[in-house]
Amino acid sequence: MNSFFTKIISKITGLELNDRLGNDWDGISTLGLFIRMGIWATRGLLVRWRFKGTKGLFLVGKGVTIRQAHYIQTGKNFIAQDHCEINGLSQKGLTFGDKVTIGSYAIIRPTNLYGGEAGLGLKVGNNSSIGPYGYIGCSGYIEIGDNVMISPRVSIYSENHNFEDSERPMIEQGVTRSFVKIEDDCWIAANSILLAGVTVGKGSIVAAGAVVTKDVPPFSIVAGNPAQVIKSRKA
Numbered sequence: 001m002n003s004f005f006t007k008i009i010s011k012i013t014g015l016e017l018n019d020r021l022g023n024d025w026d027g028i029s030t031l032g033l034f035i036r037m038g039i040w041a042t043r044g045l046l047v048r049w050r051f052k053g054t055k056g057l058f059l060v061g062k063g064v065t066i067r068q069a070h071y072i073q074t075g076k077n078f079i080a081q082d083h084c085e086i087n088g089l090s091q092k093g094l095t096f097g098d099k100v101t102i103g104s105y106a107i108i109r110p111t112n113l114y115g116g117e118a119g120l121g122l123k124v125g126n127n128s129s130i131g132p133y134g135y136i137g138c139s140g141y142i143e144i145g146d147n148v149m150i151s152p153r154v155s156i157y158s159e160n161h162n163f164e165d166s167e168r169p170m171i172e173q174g175v176t177r178s179f180v181k182i183e184d185d186c187w188i189a190a191n192s193i194l195l196a197g198v199t200v201g202k203g204s205i206v207a208a209g210a211v212v213t214k215d216v217p218p219f220s221i222v223a224g225n226p227a228q229v230i231k232s233r234k235a
């Protein structure tokens, strides 16, 4: 029963599910997943026509907010989990590669809701995910490579408020935007914060709770606040 449903889901979605749905799963659990995917795909059908472009499977959970979808392009097998919020309005738009998942309650916001110039946007490569409760403030452009795992509650900021003039309210002094890049094959662990202007080099790990204020060299592990290199992944 289980393998029957697994085969059907794999055939429809093109996903290889054998490694996901273990043999110990009972048929009812697999059927439940099958039905849930059907509901998510139906919700996807209701919104995907508004996008700049979509491909293949497009799954949308409950309570998802998608604004200005005509600035958003997705690759194959895009998943927006329950209650996430994706705002498209941006100068360069939002581009997602194949097999990208946006976790529950994550927020992607290129532009302030309270006015000012539209932000720049976001690019996410193939097989990368943004974890639950994440915040991606991509006003200064954020580029996330392929095979990047972003754990829960990670915040990435690509702008700072200007504060040079102590006689004027900071809210009137504008912002400075800076590009943030996460290269391929990185793991950005839970509760970490990446500040404007940093590049996380290929193959690196940002440890849980780290605050990244400077570039991270490729294949290194950084931890702490401010984040420091604690190890290299290369011998």
Ligand SMILES: CC(C)(COP(=O)(O)OP(=O)(O)OC[C@H]1O[C@@H](n2cnc3c(N)ncnc32)[C@H](O)[C@@H]1OP(=O)(O)O)[C@@H](O)C(=O)NCCC(=O)NCCS
Pocket (backbone or CB within 6 Å): 151, 152, 189, 190, 191, 205, 206, 207, 208, 209, 210, 221, 223, 224, 230, 231
């Ligand atoms: C970085 C991490 C992967 C461990 O890497 P590791 O190479 O095995 O590191 P170690 O456990 O050997 O620790 C090395 C040193 O770094 C310190 N360290 C490890 N993780 C740290 C962290 N998150 N913050 C600060 N210091 C940390 C250790 O205390 C140790 O210090 P010491 O040498 O003074 O004793 C792990 O600590 C971590 O942060 N995991 C993230 C978990 C997570 O977010 N999971 C979500 C999955 S979706």
